[in-house]
Amino acid sequence: MYFSREMQEASLKLSRKWEDNVQKSLKNNPDQKARFTTVSDKEIRRLYTPEDIKDINFAEEIGVPGEFPYLRGNQVTGYRGRYWTFRMFSGMGSAQDTNNRWQMLLREGQTGLSTAFDFPTLMGYDSDSPKALGEVGKCGVAIDTLEDFLALMEGIPMDEVTTSMTINPPATVLLAMYCAAADIKGVPLSKIGGTIQNDMLKEFIAQKTFMCPPEPSVKLISDTVEFCTKSVPRWNTISVSGYHIREAGSTAIQELAFTLRDGIEYVEDVIRRKGLNVDEFAPRLSFFFNSHIDFFEEICKMRAARRMWAKIMRDRFHAKDPRSLWLRFHTQTAGCSLTAQQPYNNVIRTTVEALAAVLGGTQSLHTNSLDEVLCLPSEHAVEIALRTQQILAEETGVANTIDPLGGSYFIEALTNEIEEAAWDYIHKIDDLGGMIAAIEKGFPQMEISEAAYRFQQQLDAGEKTMVGVNKYATNSTHPLPLVDIDEKVSEEQIKRLKDVRRKRDNKAVKKSLDDIRGACKKGDNVMPCCIDAVKNLATLQEICDVYREVYGEYKDPGLY
Amino acid sequence: MPERKIRVMVAKPGLDGHDRGARVLARCFRDAGFEVVYTGCHQTPEQIAAAAIQEDVDLVGLSCLSGAHRILFPRVVELLREKDADDITVIGGGIIPEQDFTMLYDSGIKAIFTPGSSLDSIVEWIKKNINPTSAEFL
Amino acid sequence: MDSIIKKICAGDVRSASRLIRDIEDKIPEARAKIKRLYSHTGKSFIIGITGAPGAGKSTLTDALITELRKSNKTIGVLAVDPTSPFTGGAILGDRIRMQSHAEDRGVFVRSLATRGALGGLSQAAGDAIHIMEAMGKDIVIVETVGIGQQEIDIINHAHSVLVILVPGMGDEVQTMKAGLMEIADIFVINKANRAGAKQLQMELTSMLNLSSKSAEGWKPPVVMVGDAFKPETFTENIVKLSKKIEEHHIYLQQSGKLTERMHRKAMAEINDTLHACLLEPVIKSLAAGGELEKFAEKIKNRKADPYSVAEEIAQRFFKKENEK
Incomplete structure (x- = not known):
């Protein structure tokens, strides 16, 4: 970066001195473990110095918010004009039950809706299908027909509130219901806004909510992109998701690489199949990342994601509109980092993860409730989770300045390392013939399984710690009131x-x-x-x- | 008597596709020296029971994260019983609140492993409780 | 008749699967059951499916089951997966692709682990086929491991052998050189929508034209099977494949080759059983007494040669038998 020759020399000298001191000190005070790694098993050095970032070209690789490569943020003014959207994912039981929870969240200061559907809905089955046995309304709201959907939207101002719908194989149907509901309520399609997750590739890779084969699945996605580009201009057409890839046990680098490669696959398909110009639809693509427990790794992953997508859109797709280069993303704190044991600790985990998401520059955030590892979240638990975001935004001051960790030797070095490793994966998938081909060969699936198994073995061996699970376990319990969905x-x-x-x-x-x-x-x-x-x-x-x-x-x- | 090889099946009943745990377990059981049949996601209890019998496994491990375990787990046990195969041990895991344990044990589920259970503890349980040498020849 | 034999002959899955398990675990009583079962075997048509990992063997098996069930044929499937040499464990993952048939009473899928066998099957495969035959299955499909290129055990068990190839895997020609060429009755070029399929077909056809096999009266056809994700063409291709299998069956019957194959199978069975009944107990008993190690030691130190050792062992074990 911008270090003078004298300063570089001084730094190098000091670093060497420090290294000598370390060697001396280690003789009497050895390290607690042989390797210091992130939760993704990426090795972290003891100290980062100007040496680690001396080769970075400031203007091209870091820059300022609102300018290429958008490492420090898309928005020129950061969170000062507007905080991230507080968007709590919720849905349970019937449409009526979910509508009640939504009304409560809006009253308490939530700024966007986010819908959880039950498994039959997610998989494209009606509630009376034999496949739906035991699942109706359990993990989210059950929607069979437009009537259910209208009950869900009862009293919700569809021209004011944006709604995110976590729906994949039947995304066309739910989007159709949303449009039909707006129509019935007299709201023009040009006024409605929201998101459908609509990302099938990560389903084949990780979450396994699938219906049709990859190729026609992507075709249906391109249909929605084309339709919205022409008729629902405020709609976010795809939420390219790394969240589920991470929950399936991937590393941070795999999450980043597979997600961006999925995004590339969608852009290619829309251009090829629909003949749209990249700048017509790319600004409405959004992303969805996991914020796991390893604080710095997550921040660097999110920063790297922004820079990588900007490069992909500029160099691979020759996008001209700056909004095409923006990687806008929602974040959810990591469900898999929570523990059923000593569940109150989950509030602390979620707070740290939410802080990472904010420092990583998220546009929208869901904070998990402390009881989510046990059941659907209770109203009280959801409130604590929402308050966590409000405290971060309005009490802690972390949103005062943009990308406060930018320029740190460690953060910039780690961001670069993560980016490099993610490019390697992306190139590998290119070589395999793209993401659909890679999925057919099982490449991303196997990489994730391997990482998940390795993590579990490290946990069992005590090389990684989960408080209350493999360390500091206690027998004392403070039972939580659990939400139960009646048959x-x-x-x-x-x-x-x-x-x-x-x-x-x-x-x-x-x-x-x-x-x-x-x-x-x-x-x-x-x-x-x-x-x-x-x-x-x-x-x-x-x-x-x-x-x-x-x-x-x-x-x-x-x-x- | 020659040594018997333990055969187990890992199955995911219901519609949820969160198979991280199931996949990790399949690998872990292989490394423990078991023969592991994995059925994949989205299985009905009927498919699981039929597969367990065709494969002559000693144990079926069910994994469910969607909350449908109260209906689906007992149904697997019931189907095995109907087919005279109740000597096949059924255990379960996933997101299962403690308040459901009694109901599941009563229905014939022999053990429940919730998140945080170590792989070793599951393997140990199986080695202790599954003894194929005792399998009576029909 | 034993109740288990009766049950198996009546098609009872649980008894059959149990007996297969006992054969795998080498329970001595299980052999006695096979003896009694044997007269009920020999009636099924046996299809072997082999090819490299990732060639799509299980997906093809799944599709063949669907097709064959349309004519109401009952089917047994033996799917072999490798045992880890390090832990002795195995993940038996072929079944996953056939799970949609789990509830069909006309289909019985049983997974086997190789347990150290190297020829692409497991030692228990032969008897497992017998058991499925005794159950009255019209067709038994045996899917090999597909790891090595020495997977020729299948010809000793199957009437028709399908070799599955995929374009672009780079090892087709190697596969052919390694002997799979000779064992194939039908070639399948799977995932034929991929680049290189046409070329593979041409190479294969020209090699087949040179081969001596065509002179025998059956020229192995090359069947192209497209992407399993494109239901219409895929089903069409599978219908074609299934017709080719039937044609081969008819050819075997009419040309008298079926009896030839049954003879070959019988020879292989004698070979296998001799190994299992004579050699294995000898090796086991020597190992148990620690003698095996001592012999190895002697050979290693050049105090003895392997032939003399073998003769000494034969003297001891087989003489005794004769004297009795």
Whole structure:
């Protein structure tokens, strides 16, 4: 960086002196362990000095916020104009139950909604499918038809509040429901805003919520991108997600590399298949990262992500619009870092992770509740989690200045190292023929499994610590009140579904499903037919069954 | 009597695809010298019970993180019982609140391992409780 | 008749799987069961599937099951996976791709670990096939490990051998040189939508034209199978593959080659059982008494030669048997 020759020499001299002192000191005070590593098992040095960052070209590699390479942030003014969005992921039981929780969160100062769906909805099954046995309303809200969706949005000002929907294989259907609901409420599509996760590649890689094979899955994603580019301009079309990759046990570097490579795959597909110009749709792509417990590693990962995406968009896709170069991202604190043992400690973990996300420059944040490793979060636990964000934003002063850790020898060196290792992965996947090809070969899946197993072995060997689990374990318990979803939710949901099936115009449903089938076969955009179908009260599964029929069903290839 | 090889199955009932634990366990069981059949995600209790019998495993380890364990775990035990295969031990793991333990034990689940259980403790439990030499020849 | 034999002949999965387990674990009583079962075997058509890891053997097996079930044929599948030489454990992962058939009573999938066997199968595979035959399975599919290139054990067990190749794996020609060329009755070029498929097909066809095998009356066909993710063409390809298998079956019957293969199988069975019944107990008993080590020591120090040692052992064990 910008060190004078004299200063460099002085630094080198001092570093050598310090190294001598270390050697002397170690004789009497040996280190506690042989290796000091991040949670991802990346080795960290004892000290970082100007030597570590002397080769960095300040203008090209660091720069200022709002300018390429956006290492320090997309926004010129940082958090001063606006904090990150406090967006708590929530959903449970029926649409009505979830609507109640949403109303409470909005009252308490939440600034955006985020929907958790139950597993049948996530997988494209109706609540009365045999596959849905035991799952209805358990991990999120059950949505079968537009009627459920309208109940979910009851009293929510759709032109003011943005809504994120964590939905993947049936993303087209839920987006169609959102558009249909806005239409019914008289809100024009140009006014609604929100996000669908709509990232299937990470499902094949990590979370395994899949329906159709990779290729048609990506086609459906491109349909939504094209549709929104033309009709719903404020919609974030894909939330390219590293969160689940990390939760599946990847390292920070793998999370970063696989996520960005997924993003590349989507951009390529939209350009090739839809013929859109990159700058028409790239500004509406967003990202979603995990904030794990290793504080500095996470901050550096997020900084590296911004710089890498800017380079990818500029050099690989020749994007011109600065907004195309921005990597905007949501963050969630790491569910897998929480412990069922001594659950109150989870508040501390979540706080540290949230702080990392803020120092990493996130645009939006979900903080986990302390009881999430045990059950759905209770209202009280959610409140603490939301307050954690508010305290960070409004009491601690960490949002006063932009990228406060920028320029630190350690932070810049680690950011560079992480970036380099992530490029290696990206090039490797390029060599394999892209992400779909890599997934078919099982490459990212195996890399993650390997890392997850290694971590568990290190935990078992005591090389890594989880407080309350493999160290400082106690027998004393302070039991938490747990939220329990009654099986009645399922019965009532099934009854509602059956009522809808009885009262709707089945001829109209059949016709609109045929239209979707036709669009699928011809390769047309399914979105317009999807909106008609949900308005005619076709169910989620009925539409997804058409996809399964035309595109085939993806099966877990079982690579480990 | 020749030494019997322990055969186990790792299965994920229900729709949740969070298979990190299941995959880690499959590797761990292999390294413990077991033969491990893995069924993959999104299995119905019927598929799991049928596979357990076809594979003649000594033990089925169920992993569920979605909260559907109260319905799905007992169903696997019940199906094995219906097919005269209740000598196959069923254990469970995942996000399972303590308040559900009694209900699961009563239904025939023999052990529950929640997050934080060490791999060694699971392997130890199996070695102690599974003894294929005692498998009575039909 | 033993109740277990009765149950197996009636198609009982639990008894069959149990007996396979006892064969794998080398329980002495299990052999007696096979003796009694043997007259009920020999009626199934046995298909071997081999090819490198990642070639898509399990996916093809899964698709073949679906196709064969349309004509109501009952099917047994033996899927072999490698045992780790370090821990003795194994992950048996082939079944995962066939789980959609788990509830179909006409399909019985059983995974086997190699447990040290090197020829691509497990020692128990032969008897496991017998057990499935006794159950009355119309077809038994045996999927080999697919790790090495010495996987030729399968020809001693199967009537039709399918060799699966994938374009772009770079080792096709090697595979052919290593002997898989000779064992194939049908070649499958899987993932044929990938670049290089056409070229592989051409290379293969020209090699086949040179081969002596075509002179015998059956020229191994090369079947192209596209991406399993494209349901329409994939199903079409599988129908074609299944027809080729049937054609080969008819050819074997009409040409008399089936009896030839049954004979070859019987010879192999004698060989295997002699090894298992005569050699293994000898080696085991020598090892248990520590003598095996002593012999090895002697040979190592050039105090004896291997032939003399073998003769001495033979004298001791087999003489005794004769004298009795």
